Amino acid sequence: MNSVFNLFPEQASSISSEIDLLYLFILIVSVVFTLLAAFLVIFFAVKYRRRSEDDRPEPPHADSKLEIAAGAFLLVLLMGMFFWGAKLYFKGNRPPSDAMEVLVTGKQWMWKLQHPNGKREINTLHVPLGVPVKLTMTSEDVIHSFFIPAFRVKNDVLPGRYTQVWFEPVKAGRYDLFCTEYCGNEHSRMVGWVEVMEPADYERWLSIGTTAAASTAAGGGPGESPVDAGARLFAELGCVTCHNQNSGALGPNLTGVFGREETMTDGSVVTVDENYLRESILNSQAKIVAGYAPIMPVFKGLINEDQLAQIIAYIKSLNDNGTDG
Amino acid sequence: MSHHVVGIKVYIAIFLSLMVLTGLTVWVAFINWGFMNDVVAMSIAVLKMTLVVLFFMHLKYQARLLWLIAGAGVIWLMIMFALTLSDYRSREWIESAFTRPVPWVASEEAATYQAEQMKAQESEDAGAHH
Amino acid sequence: MSDSHPSHLAHQFDHVEQQRQASTMGIWLFLITEIMFFGGLFTGYIVYRTMYPEAWTAGSHELDIALGGFNTAVLIFSSLTMALAVHAAQVSNRRNQVLFIAATMILGLVFLGVKVVEYSAKFEHHLIPGPNFHFPGDIGTHVQLFFSFYFTMTGMHAVHMIIGEGIMLWLLINAAKGRYHKDYYNPVEVVGLYWHFVDIVWIFLFPLLYLIGRH
Amino acid sequence: MTMNTVATDNPVPAGSEKHYLTNGHTLSSWLFTVDHKRIGILYLISLVVFFLLGGAAAVLFRLDLMTPAGDLLRSETYNKLFTMHGIVMIFFFLIPSIPAVLGNFLLPIMLGTRDVAFPKLNLLSWYVFMAGGLLALFAIVFGGVDSGWTFYTPYSTMYANSNVILAVCGAFIAGFSSIMTALNFVVTIHKMRAPGLTWFRLPLFVWAMYATSLVVLLGTPVVAITLVMIFVERLLHFGIFDPALGGDPVLFQHLFWFYSHPAVYIMILPSMGVVSELISAFSRRRIYGYKFVAYSSLAIAVIGFFVWGHHMFVSSQSVYAGLIFSFLTFFVAVPTAIKILNWTMTLYKGSVSLQAPMLYAFGFLGLFTIGGMTGLFLSTMATDIHLHDTYFVVAHFHYVMVGGGVMGFLGGLHFWWPKMTGRMYPEGWAIFAAIVIFVGFNLTFFPQFQLGYHGMPRRYHEYASQFQILHVMSTAGASILGFGYLIMTGYLIWSLKFGKVAGSNPWGARGLEWETTSPPPTENFLVTPVVKHEAYAYDVPSETSDVQEPRPEQHNV
Ligand code: HEA
Numbered sequence A: 001m002n003s004v005f006n007l008f009p010e011q012a013s014s015i016s017s018e019i020d021l022l023y024l025f026i027l028i029v030s031v032v033f034t035l036l037a038a039f040l041v042i043f044f045a046v047k048y049r050r051r052s053e054d055d056r057p058e059p060p061h062a063d064s065k066l067e068i069a070a071g072a073f074l075l076v077l078l079m080g081m082f083f084w085g086a087k088l089y090f091k092g093n094r095p096p097s098d099a100m101e102v103l104v105t106g107k108q109w110m111w112k113l114q115h116p117n118g119k120r121e122i123n124t125l126h127v128p129l130g131v132p133v134k135l136t137m138t139s140e141d142v143i144h145s146f147f148i149p150a151f152r153v154k155n156d157v158l159p160g161r162y163t164q165v166w167f168e169p170v171k172a173g174r175y176d177l178f179c180t181e182y183c184g185n186e187h188s189r190m191v192g193w194v195e196v197m198e199p200a201d202y203e204r205w206l207s208i209g210t211t212a213a214a215s216t217a218a219g220g221g222p223g224e225s226p227v228d229a230g231a232r233l234f235a236e237l238g239c240v241t242c243h244n245q246n247s248g249a250l251g252p253n254l255t256g257v258f259g260r261e262e263t264m265t266d267g268s269v270v271t272v273d274e275n276y277l278r279e280s281i282l283n284s285q286a287k288i289v290a291g292y293a294p295i296m297p298v299f300k301g302l303i304n305e306d307q308l309a310q311i312i313a314y315i316k317s318l319n320d321n322g323t324d325g
Numbered sequence B: 001m002s003h004h005v006v007g008i009k010v011y012i013a014i015f016l017s018l019m020v021l022t023g024l025t026v027w028v029a030f031i032n033w034g035f036m037n038d039v040v041a042m043s044i045a046v047l048k049m050t051l052v053v054l055f056f057m058h059l060k061y062q063a064r065l066l067w068l069i070a071g072a073g074v075i076w077l078m079i080m081f082a083l084t085l086s087d088y089r090s091r092e093w094i095e096s097a098f099t100r101p102v103p104w105v106a107s108e109e110a111a112t113y114q115a116e117q118m119k120a121q122e123s124e125d126a127g128a129h130h
Numbered sequence C: 001m002s003d004s005h006p007s008h009l010a011h012q013f014d015h016v017e018q019q020r021q022a023s024t025m026g027i028w029l030f031l032i033t034e035i036m037f038f039g040g041l042f043t044g045y046i047v048y049r050t051m052y053p054e055a056w057t058a059g060s061h062e063l064d065i066a067l068g069g070f071n072t073a074v075l076i077f078s079s080l081t082m083a084l085a086v087h088a089a090q091v092s093n094r095r096n097q098v099l100f101i102a103a104t105m106i107l108g109l110v111f112l113g114v115k116v117v118e119y120s121a122k123f124e125h126h127l128i129p130g131p132n133f134h135f136p137g138d139i140g141t142h143v144q145l146f147f148s149f150y151f152t153m154t155g156m157h158a159v160h161m162i163i164g165e166g167i168m169l170w171l172l173i174n175a176a177k178g179r180y181h182k183d184y185y186n187p188v189e190v191v192g193l194y195w196h197f198v199d200i201v202w203i204f205l206f207p208l209l210y211l212i213g214r215h
Numbered sequence D: 001m002t003m004n005t006v007a008t009d010n011p012v013p014a015g016s017e018k019h020y021l022t023n024g025h026t027l028s029s030w031l032f033t034v035d036h037k038r039i040g041i042l043y044l045i046s047l048v049v050f051f052l053l054g055g056a057a058a059v060l061f062r063l064d065l066m067t068p069a070g071d072l073l074r075s076e077t078y079n080k081l082f083t084m085h086g087i088v089m090i091f092f093f094l095i096p097s098i099p100a101v102l103g104n105f106l107l108p109i110m111l112g113t114r115d116v117a118f119p120k121l122n123l124l125s126w127y128v129f130m131a132g133g134l135l136a137l138f139a140i141v142f143g144g145v146d147s148g149w150t151f152y153t154p155y156s157t158m159y160a161n162s163n164v165i166l167a168v169c170g171a172f173i174a175g176f177s178s179i180m181t182a183l184n185f186v187v188t189i190h191k192m193r194a195p196g197l198t199w200f201r202l203p204l205f206v207w208a209m210y211a212t213s214l215v216v217l218l219g220t221p222v223v224a225i226t227l228v229m230i231f232v233e234r235l236l237h238f239g240i241f242d243p244a245l246g247g248d249p250v251l252f253q254h255l256f257w258f259y260s261h262p263a264v265y266i267m268i269l270p271s272m273g274v275v276s277e278l279i280s281a282f283s284r285r286r287i288y289g290y291k292f293v294a295y296s297s298l299a300i301a302v303i304g305f306f307v308w309g310h311h312m313f314v315s316s317q318s319v320y321a322g323l324i325f326s327f328l329t330f331f332v333a334v335p336t337a338i339k340i341l342n343w344t345m346t347l348y349k350g351s352v353s354l355q356a357p358m359l360y361a362f363g364f365l366g367l368f369t370i371g372g373m374t375g376l377f378l379s380t381m382a383t384d385i386h387l388h389d390t391y392f393v394v395a396h397f398h399y400v401m402v403g404g405g406v407m408g409f410l411g412g413l414h415f416w417w418p419k420m421t422g423r424m425y426p427e428g429w430a431i432f433a434a435i436v437i438f439v440g441f442n443l444t445f446f447p448q449f450q451l452g453y454h455g456m457p458r459r460y461h462e463y464a465s466q467f468q469i470l471h472v473m474s475t476a477g478a479s480i481l482g483f484g485y486l487i488m489t490g491y492l493i494w495s496l497k498f499g500k501v502a503g504s505n506p507w508g509a510r511g512l513e514w515e516t517t518s519p520p521p522t523e524n525f526l527v528t529p530v531v532k533h534e535a536y537a538y539d540v541p542s543e544t545s546d547v548q549e550p551r552p553e554q555h556n557v
């Protein structure tokens, strides 16, 4: 049990100790300067205490040298903090490409999670040890924030958009998961656990859980992976009628579209990512791919967040299978 | 010092210029200049504003301090625009930097395929950006 | 205090010039707060316009250029009459002061009247954002966003006009009583500055709302 | 009524029967006064009431936080209490505190003028403030508000079931009151300085008020329009930030923090001004590097506008924007650090006397330094990811706002108390209270840093049990702190009647305010002072420091 009186909380992800090191650096700088300031103030106050009512000290002779030197010195120190912090921040923002992706949907007041093989869970996230995990997150209502203190990661979860967080657990165990953006009455109950398991245990857990009631209840068929569910929806919703391999198809062939740069009718170029796909499906008229007519129906209101995430997962999966992207 | 009394003729001249500029801005709006339409429209609006401020509002005849105040208002407005847009305009940059094809199930073939894809993507990126 | 204090010199000031400078500076400071006030709306406008250019164009096409252009002319004209009112005060011409202030007020009312006509047309066309909003096609929700800004921006502008009308009524009464003359015309000048500012806001609103993508 | 009591209870110091307090005893002589000093007193009374209300809310929810399950309150109540605490403390206490009370009272005196430039506007600002405050209180009593003081969308506009509209209107209205005060100050400082009082002879308090007022003028309108947008979206259902309508909730955060970050400098700059006055008075020296301190106020005010995005590092704002904001944030620390340096150097070879106001100044130095330094953990992007919205942030901002802002306010209140009331407060009690407040404060908020780094989120009614021990410490501290404030309130009220009569300059301090009687006459000075020396001319013997000459016909403006 890690006590709150330890300097650092549990370090359970690959980035934890790096963040702690930076924290320690700033802490040392702060303590040194605070103590220095406190010492000088007290020392001067005692040494130069008023000895008689008639004390008339000389006015100080300031010549700006001290200020300029101190300012310059501090600026250098601060720039060190800035660069260190920025570098680490960027690292925390770029998931490795082989990260396992888990879908996260926040809603008042619970976390819904879905694993690559379709297994769903609520408020508990099981992840394998030593495998980078990327969470693709969105919200059904207000802004939430996904925070795992032991991993030193956090990001807001927004309605209408995807945001992400990634981490690589380095220590098996059970860690707190908190919602850190105020989201209404039960904000403080929007908490859960992250279970970091040995990969083998994780595989076992994945396989036994796939027929769990939670999966069925949440919409997909039992044990249906997001990709499969997406493929099913793609057919059910009629997407295939326009998006297919036929040369005369009404819509662009979506194979290999993910990650590609697309040119729009207004000449702008966008890179296809999750948020772009989301917009293309929900508000198909917002950005029109060059060479196509704006005929795609708007799917907003027809599909929910879970289904949308599954369709996007399916479209992304087309990259791996297809070769004619 | 604004004891200066601006002549009526000046006012009339400014008024007429403002009217002409209003007509002009409507007229140019119907010509297709692409994004230049916005630039032209805003330039005309800024010009009109300048005329109003300098003459109707007498700033031309006022102390430096008031110029400074008016300028500060405009500059602060620009700060607000610029820094807010720094977020919106650059949101897509990082997305394309980290959004790479991600397989759902990390199977072995997928991983190799992935590696190839990434290489291809990277050379493409390099080509696209430089 | 001393006999050098004319009746229009407030107790805290030493002399008339100081009082005049203080009031001019005060109103200019107030105007920069107004710049920032409208600035918040303009920021939102820019952000969403760059996000949804088509919707903005489509929304703009629902506005009536003729009415908007007419109103622009009315407001510029009212700025002229306001400037002339200040001029009349500067040369101690009481009759013209009253005349021009009244003219400015009437022009302001014309502007507001036209605005009412425009608003009610939007109401009939279901273009008021909210549950009754209806815009054909798929960009409807974003057009609604355009109209949210249209109404908030022109609404805030109209509120400023209405306040201006109120202040001007007070000015008119005092001008009629002959309070303002070449040695003391700060109130006329200050109200004038406010009125011109409101005009400037409209100078920007007109192209930004009415003239998008007209070609 | 309260105002009346103050008016009539006030002692008439022997020898000077006629001063601003005795110039009319009726309630209406207070409610319709245009005297900047009386308006300052009106503000003082109103702000103390708001502070006690906000503090009472804090006491309630701190008690609730004693147990992990939050047994005292329902979560709904908890949420409404911290929201009320935040709104009241920020908009109705700390932002107006020093400017509206000490600024109103002292600024015209320090400038050697009879009143502010627009006295009626000044009175109006108090009424507007009260209207806003009462509206907000009304919202809190009838239905409550639970959006947090930050009003984040779409929660505040679409989901909250509480009285957001009224609270928003209250904050909106209060904004106008700040603007009126700020406008008055800027014009007064520019146009109404006494003869000889050049910019670089101004007390640093005046410089601080000047910088603060600029921030108010340029920032407050933005939060006003942002609140209007909330109003429009919530009440009229015009989509603006609602993602369901294509809006972007993050835009709200940009607009909100565009004001609310600079607002933290509205809260701290005046305190820094007060501390400059205290340190120079109690070490009998001109502030080391006067110009640096003066200019650094302006620098902080300006740079403060470029950094708001540091509240949004994990909001999914673009990381490049985050980079810019983080970078710029570090630049704010430099002028602040220089101020700390200059204050310390003023003590060096000074003649330091540790009376109660000086203790508060020292409290400020220590606590504000800790608060400011912990700001650096937050402006460093990587650490902020972990720290954002945890108790670390709560501790940071209480260290700067309470340890900095409130300490400065209390120090100033004690320092100028004799000037305002004509009576001395009891020194022994004051030192005792200062120490109790200092100890209680640290016990309350220091554990919160540790809580935050260990992951305790803010705005949590229930929490994981490992955090309990630190929460208990914090609550214990809060009761000591509250006790300290109560002692202080007690002896200050006591001193109104029983305090020693103060002469015009009980501290032997320099500055125009010490050259007029205590309490000052309604017109501040019987003759217009002519300033011949720089501020803090402690080396010049008192009698010749500022020669009083008859008001000249014309002087430079
Ligand atoms: C009076 C109010 C006040 C003041 C003065 C400050 C000052 C600073 N603040 Fe703070 N802040 C708040 C009030 C204030 N803050 C509030 C209310 C919030 C939370 C709002 C909410 O979410 O509800 C907040 C939140 C906040 C955040 C967002 C945290 C988050 O939500 O994730 C950040 C991030 O950068 C930050 C940074 C800073 C910095 C860098 C300073 C700097 O100005 C500090 C500069 C001072 C020093 C650096 C110390 C003095 C210097 C020395 C002793 C010399 C030695 C110095 C060096 C070695 C550099 N603050």
Ligand code: HEA
Binding pocket: D051, D052, D054, D055, D056, D058, D059, D062, D082, D083, D085, D086, D087, D089, D090, D093, D094, D147, D148, D149, D150, D394, D398, D401, D402, D406, D444, D457, D458, D459, D460, D461, D474, D478, D481, D482, D483, D485, D486
């Ligand atoms: C100027 C600003 C200011 C001041 C002075 C304070 C003062 C205090 N604050 Fe506050 N605080 C904020 C501004 C301020 N705070 C803000 C902006 C927030 C964020 C809100 C949000 O998240 O939206 C916050 C949030 C906040 C939290 C976090 C809540 C949460 O996130 O869940 C806590 C927790 O401990 C806290 C504690 C305290 C305490 C113990 C004091 C003490 O200093 C108070 C001491 C005062 C007293 C104790 C009063 C004495 C009077 C009495 C005792 C009379 C009692 C009378 C009756 C009971 C009838 N504050």
Ligand code: CUA
Binding pocket: A106, A108, A109, A143, A144, A145, A179, A180, A181, A182, A183, A184, A187, A188, A190
């Ligand atoms: Cu979800 Cu807080």
Ligand SMILES: [Cu+2]
Binding pocket: D260, D261, D264, D307, D308, D310, D311
């Ligand atoms: Cu900030």
